[in-house]
Amino acid sequence: MPLPRLTALATAATLALSAVAVATPAQAAAPKPGVVADYAYHKIKVKPKTFRPYKDVYYSNVRWTSLTRTTGQATATRNVNTCVPSCADANYKKTKVELKFTRVRLSDCRKVFSRVKVTEIKSRRVSTHALPVFKKPNC
Structure with missing residues (x-):
């Protein structure tokens, strides 16, 4: 040659x-998207073990089974404040759930999931919820 x-x-x-x-x-x-881990403080974490998207609901013992740039899946315990006899008493109803995260959006200039599909493991009831997203100018 x-x-x-x-x-x-x-x-x-x-x-x-x-x-x-x-x-x-x-x-x-x-970068993989995160989840707003605390709605009140705009904390964003990738694969949080606990997150509080709303005032009277939080998810604990979160175990991530998959995470990509477009979806995430996990199992967790959903804790809902029953507000009985009052919300200050913090009586929580606990349910084991499967979570599927979708719809990536910008929150405080970082990518986060903005929707979660919650499936109760025992009853197989399904509900879909919006997750908090905080708009910041100039992102």
């Missing part, structure tokens, strides 16, 4: 391998 042809072949192989090496870390470094 002539030397110029061999050099061209080696250069092409090097460029192809370097393109693969550059593309893989960039794709892996793409």
Whole structure:
């Protein structure tokens, strides 16, 4: 094989391998969306173990089974304040649930899930809820 042809072949192989090496870390470094872990303080976390999207509801013992740039799935315990005899008494009803997170939006200039589908494990009841998103100018 002539030397110029061999050099061209080696250069092409090097460029192809370097393109693969550059593309893989960039794709892996793409940030995954988080969840507003506390609606009152705008705290955002990726894979939180506990999160409070509303005043009288919080999810604990959250175990993430998958997380991508577009969806997330987890199991958790939903704790709902029954407000009996009053909300200040903090009587919580606990239910084991499956969570499916969708609809990625910007919240305080970070990507978060803005919708969660909640499936009660025992009764298989399904409900879908909006998650808090806080708009910030210039994002």
